[in-house]
Amino acid sequence: xxxxxxxxxxxxxxxxxxxxxxxxxxxxxxxxxxxxxxxxxxxxxxxxxxxxxxxxxxxxxxxxxxxxxxxxxxxxxxxxxxxxxxxxxxxxxxxxxxxxxxxxxxxxxxxxxxxxxxxxxxxxxxxxxxxxxxxxxxxxxxxxxxxxxxxxxxxxxxxxxxxxxxxxxxxxxxxxxxxxxxxxxxxxxxxxxxxxxxxxxxxxxxxxxxxxxxxxxxxxxxxxxxxxxxxxxxxxxxxxxxxxxxxxxxxxxxxxxxxxxxxxxxxxxxxxxxxxxxxxxxxxxxxxxxxxxxxxxxxxxxxxxxxxxxxxxxxxxxxxxxxxxxxxxxxxxxxxxxxxxxxxxxxxxxxxxxxxxxxxxxxxxxxxxxxxxxxxxxxxxxxxxxxxxxxxxxxxxxxxxxxxxxxxxxxxxxxxxxxxxxxxxxxxxxxxxxxxxxxxxxxxxxxxxxxxxxxxxxxxxxxxxxxxxxxxxxxxxxxxxxxxxxxxxxxxxxxxx
Amino acid sequence: xxxxxxxxxxxxxxxxxxxxxxxxxxxxxxxxxxxxxxxxxxxxxxxxxxxxxxxxxxxxxxxxxxxxxxxxxxxxxxxxxxxxxxxxxxxxxxxxxxxxxxxxxxxxxxxxxxxxxxxxxxxxxxxxxxxxxxxxxxxxxxxxxxxxxxxxxxxxxxxxxxxxxxxxxxxxxxxxxxxxxxxxxxxxxxxxxxxxxxxxxxxxxxxxxxxxxxxxxxxxxxxxxxxxxxxxxxxxxxxxxxxxxxxxxxxxxxxxxxxxxxxxxxxxxxxxxxxxxxxxxxxxxxxxxxxxxxxxxxxxxxxxxxxxxxxxxxxxxxxxxxxxxxxxxxxxxxxxxxxxxxxxxxxxxxxxxxxxxxxxxxxxxxxxxxxxxxxxxxxxxxxxxxxxxxxxxxxxxxxxxxxxxxxxxxxxxxxxxxxxxxxxxxxxxxxxxxxxxxxxxxxxxx
Numbered sequence: 026x027x028x029x030x031x032x033x034x035x036x037x038x039x040x041x042x043x044x045x046x047x048x049x050x051x052x053x054x055x056x057x058x059x060x061x062x063x064x065x066x067x068x069x070x071x072x073x074x075x076x077x078x079x080x081x082x083x084x085x086x087x088x089x090x091x092x093x094x095x096x097x098x099x100x101x102x103x104x105x106x107x108x109x110x111x112x113x114x115x116x117x118x119x120x121x122x123x124x125x126x127x128x129x130x131x132x133x134x135x136x137x138x139x140x141x142x143x144x145x146x147x148x149x150x151x152x153x154x155x156x157x158x159x160x161x162x163x164x165x166x167x168x169x170x171x172x173x174x175x176x177x178x179x180x181x182x183x184x185x186x187x188x189x190x191x192x193x194x195x196x197x198x199x200x201x202x203x204x205x206x207x208x209x210x211x212x213x214x215x216x217x218x219x220x221x222x223x224x225x226x227x228x229x230x231x232x233x234x235x236x237x238x239x240x241x242x243x244x245x246x247x248x249x250x251x252x253x254x255x256x257x258x259x260x261x262x263x264x265x266x267x268x269x270x271x272x273x274x275x276x277x278x279x280x281x282x283x284x285x286x287x288x289x290x291x292x293x294x295x296x297x298x299x300x301x302x303x304x305x306x307x308x309x310x311x312x313x314x315x316x317x318x319x320x321x322x323x324x325x326x327x328x329x330x331x332x333x334x335x336x337x338x339x340x341x342x343x344x345x346x347x348x349x350x351x352x353x354x355x356x357x358x359x360x361x362x363x364x365x366x367x368x369x370x371x372x373x374x375x376x377x378x379x380x381x382x383x384x385x386x387x388x389x390x391x392x393x394x395x396x397x398x399x400x401x402x403x404x405x406x407x408x409x410x411x412x413x414x415x416x417x418x419x420x421x422x423x424x425x426x427x428x429x430x431x432x433x434x435x436x437x438x439x440x441x442x443x444x445x446x447x448x449x450x451x452x453x454x455x456x457x458x459x460x461x462x463x464x465x466x467x468x469x470x471x472x473x474x475x476x477x478x479x480x481x482x483x484x485x486x487x488x489x490x491x492x493x494x495x496x497x498x499x500x501x502x503x504x505x506x507x508x509x510x511x512x513x514x515x516x517x518x519x520x521x522x
Numbered sequence: 523x524x525x526x527x528x529x530x531x532x533x534x535x536x537x538x539x540x541x542x543x544x545x546x547x548x549x550x551x552x553x554x555x556x557x558x559x560x561x562x563x564x565x566x567x568x569x570x571x572x573x574x575x576x577x578x579x580x581x582x583x584x585x586x587x588x589x590x591x592x593x594x595x596x597x598x599x600x601x602x603x604x605x606x607x608x609x610x611x612x613x614x615x616x617x618x619x620x621x622x623x624x625x626x627x628x629x630x631x632x633x634x635x636x637x638x639x640x641x642x643x644x645x646x647x648x649x650x651x652x653x654x655x656x657x658x659x660x661x662x663x664x665x666x667x668x669x670x671x672x673x674x675x676x677x678x679x680x681x682x683x684x685x686x687x688x689x690x691x692x693x694x695x696x697x698x699x700x701x702x703x704x705x706x707x708x709x710x711x712x713x714x715x716x717x718x719x720x721x722x723x724x725x726x727x728x729x730x731x732x733x734x735x736x737x738x739x740x741x742x743x744x745x746x747x748x749x750x751x752x753x754x755x756x757x758x759x760x761x762x763x764x765x766x767x768x769x770x771x772x773x774x775x776x777x778x779x780x781x782x783x784x785x786x787x788x789x790x791x792x793x794x795x796x797x798x799x800x801x802x803x804x805x806x807x808x809x810x811x812x813x814x815x816x817x818x819x820x821x822x823x824x825x826x827x828x829x830x831x832x833x834x835x836x837x838x839x840x841x842x843x844x845x846x847x848x849x850x851x852x853x854x855x856x857x858x859x860x861x862x863x864x865x866x867x868x869x870x871x872x873x874x875x876x877x878x879x880x881x882x883x884x885x886x887x888x889x890x891x892x893x894x895x896x897x898x899x900x901x902x903x904x905x906x907x908x909x910x911x912x913x914x915x916x917x918x919x920x921x922x923x924x925x926x927x928x929x930x931x932x933x934x935x936x937x938x939x940x941x942x943x944x945x946x947x948x949x950x951x952x953x954x955x956x957x958x959x960x961x962x963x964x965x966x967x968x
Contacts, residue, residue, distance in 0.1 A: 029731075030727065030728055030731055033679055033682070033683050033727070033731045033734075034682055034683045034684050034727050035682045035684065036679065036680055036681045036682025036683075036684070036685070037679055037680050037682075038680040038681055038682070039682065059742075063676065065675070065676035065677075065679040065680050066672070066676060066738070068679055069675055069676070069679060069734055069735050069737075069738035070735065070738050070739060070742060071735070072731045072732065072734060072735030072738075073732075073734075073735025073736045073737070073738050073739035074735070074739070075732075075735065076731075076732035076733075076735050076736055077736065077739075077880065077884045079732075079944070080880060080943075080944025080945070081876070081877040081880040081881065081944070082877065083873060083944060085869065085873075085915045085916055085917060086905065086908075086916050087913075087914040087915065087916065088899055088902075088905060088908060088910050088914055088916040089910075089914055090897040090899060090910045090914075090933075091899075092897065092899065092933040093933055094932065094933040094934060095932030095933055095934070105529050105530055105533075106529070106546060109533055109542050109543075109546060110543065110546060112542070113540070113542060113543035117540075117543075138926075138929040138930045138932065138954070139926050139929060139930060139959050141925075141929040142925035142926055142928075142929055162932075163929060163932050166932050166933070167925075167928060167929050167932070170900055170928060171900075482552045483552045483553070486569065488569070488572065488573065501571075504569075504570070504571075507547075507553070508544065508547040508548075509547075511546070511547040511548075511550055511552075511553065512543070512546065512547050515546060515547075515550075
């Protein structure tokens with residue numbers, strides 16, 4: 026620090042030697058020429074002259090440009106319109122961003138360099154996986170410049186944990202660590218289990234419970250000892266979470282116990298195609314409660330406690346365990362469940378169990394059963410939406426007419442896998458073109474779900490200023506639809522393989 | 523005449539990213555009805571909540587739309603511009619409808635009307651004696667304000683700059699108001715800027731002392747106005763706050779005709795006013811020029827200056843020892859896209875050019891630098907992010923776009939245009955691999 030600056034910071038009122046504020050620089054010579062000045066004035070004018078001298082004669086440090094050169098690109102450059110669209114999608118629209126990135130990867134198009142920092146800052150694993158194929162040579166080069174970006178250099182398959190995993194695992198907040206744990210379960214269940222063994226003594230109960238729930242991902246027999254240990258965790262929340270994961274581990278001791286409990290109260294009689302339900306007696310068996318059965322039904326649903334316990338028993342065991350030996354068609358069992366006095370329990374339990382375990386054969390029959398009944402589910406707010414998300418294109422096609430006529434259209438459609446099968450897309454489009462008002466809420470979902478090649482160039486619209494509600498709201502929704510459609514079409518046009 | 527803008531330049535005009543997105547959706551003939559073009563205009567009607575009429579005057583690149591959007595240009599105008607840029611030939615040539623004709627006519631008479639008003643004002647006989655008397659009174663006022671400012675500055679230094687860290691904004695504002703009362707608004711805004719300097723970064727005391735010192739030099743210089751060469755005296759008057767209005771510049775400023783290359787521009791939205799700062803460089807003269815435009819938020823600039831275009835025009839400079847600020851007197855031909863990257867220099871010669879300007883006007887602020895063959899280097903240990911040329915000279919960078927620069931370079935040299943103020947370089951426009959990228963504005967100055 027110069028004497029001049031030191032004097033200015035401390036204040037000339039503090040004493041000090043004014044002569045020491047002077048140096049032999051031309052700036053001082055210049056000010057000296059002004060003759061005798063008050064000390065403060067002289068200091069200020071000197072400071073001004075020094076500043077000018079520094080600004081004019083800035084001495085720069087030398088550095089050697091030591092960076093390696095980025096390799097030549099093997100992917101195509103992204104067009105300016107695509108770059109502009111992506112810049113906006115990064116800010117605002119995950120759905121369309123995912124679609125655009127997938128199309129780019131297929132067409133072997135890379136991100137423009139100016140978008141790379143934005144891309145490398147993303148932390149969400151699915152988005153990272155979509156970004157990797159479009160980063161190009163420049164993206165790989167840039168990723169090497171910063172430790173927090175090196176995830177992009179990891180094996181392209183995404184089969185390994187990202188290289189910043191350890192850092193983020195040890196320093197991340199609770200929510201981020203839950204995300205990382207989930208990711209670790211997906212990629213390496215055994216490694217995740219080791220992390221949990223190390224971390225559990227130091228974690229709070231809700232975090233322990235969240236980690237226990239994540240064991241459902243990649244669940245295997247190796248996980249049973251650790252999870253069984255959690256059944257005596259000091260927190261009841263953790264106990265229940267672990268128990269509910271163990272329910273899903275075929276062959277675990279707990280899964281076996283739950284099957285015995287379930288069979289003691291529920292039975293399917295193939296010869297009569299009939300379900301028999303015997304509700305458990307009150308009060309709730311304490312061992313049931315320890316092992317995952319909750320005592321009080323959630324929410325305000327008018328469901329008795331004994332029904333509620335039975336429902337959970339149903340969810341605790343695989344649907345397949347009810348199938349008669351040698352039979353693989355759930356159709357009859359679901360139809361019989363719907364006719365039963367305790368239909369709500371049976372359907373709800375089967376649905377929950379099938380969804381939890383991915384028992385594909387049950388999805389479509391259960392979807393149909395919910396569609397044909399006016400029952401409500403205790404466990405899943407929209408059972409048909411949850412089941413619909415798992416249906417195959419053929420199963421959806423077979424139900425297209427029914428879907429479009431449904432008055433709960435929006436939640437049903439919004440969960441369907443995208444892009445929609447052609448049959449469904451065409452039906453929805455036809456309904457929209459006919460200005461069918463019941464479709465209004467589904468229009469934003471349709472803008473994303475209809476395959477891009479089926480999107481119409483335009484739909485003739487009445488002027489929304491000229492029509493009354495509810496048609497006006499419909500027209501507004503369609504204006505938005507047209508915008509999304511135009512954007513999707515332009516992205517598709519820029520990513521032709 | 524076709525549209526003299528590229529797609530990137532049009533995107534550059536957009537008020538925000540949302541408008542870019544919306545405009546792309548509208549840049550399709552299917553979104554329009556009665557699209558057409560004539561020798562001077564492109565127009566179309568777009569169905570929004572109502573039917574909006576949008577048009578472009580090709581010569582001035584002026585746009586107009588009947589939609590109620592407060593954004594300017596609105597998405598319809600941007601969409602129409604994009605379509606005209608990319609598919610001009612596909613827009614049918616038609617007679618101008620009545621609504622297009624009337625706007626063109628109104629624009630024409632407004633432009634000529636304005637020019638005439640400016641000329642009339644310049645010609646208007648003035649009461650020279652009264653004017654001299656007013657100027658004398660203002661001079662006295664300013665001198666009194668300077669006396670008071672000098673006492674205040676001396677007090678600051680006597681008590682020490684360490685103390686000002688605890689001062690509120692009102693401390694600086696009170697002194698600034700006194701200078702406004704003394705009819706020295708230029709000094710007032712310098713004092714307000716001092717307040718913003720405090721605590722702004724690690725070595726703020728040093729920068730604060732620099733600024734205080736340069737302010738003291740300015741007050742010293744104003745007292746010796748009669749001994750300064752007229753161009754420098756004009757600078758000192760302007761910096762104190764005695765500004766010339768555009769008609770005076772038109773009447774007395776030195777003019778220069780050239781093909782002006784618009785190398786970078788910054789748009790800043792204040793509370794009520796949008797400001798565009800555009801740096802131009804003459805192809806023949808090599809002179810730089812700073813064109814400032816102001817417009818109330820939500821309205822359009824009088825003449826669009828688009829980075830990456832060349833513009834044959836006559837400019838008039840504000841009188842100065844180191845002329846920078848200028849206004850466009852007249853466009854002699856329509857703007858057209860600038861093809862390749864502009865010529866740039868290495869770091870040393872660019873800084874030497876800046877030093878020359880400083881030698882002429884010591885209070886010069888930021889000026890245009892065009893650097894060629896520089897490589898961005900990330901921070902390493904104590905070394906900050908920098909631009910390094912072949913000689914190894916490392917120019918410190920300001921702003922938040924460092925990573926974007928790095929990505930655009932990939933270790934390869936770039937050409938850059940931006941502002942240098944003697945402390946750090948603010949990059950604004952990058953040319954890399956036959957592409958031009960405007961760095962997203964704003965963020966993290968110092």
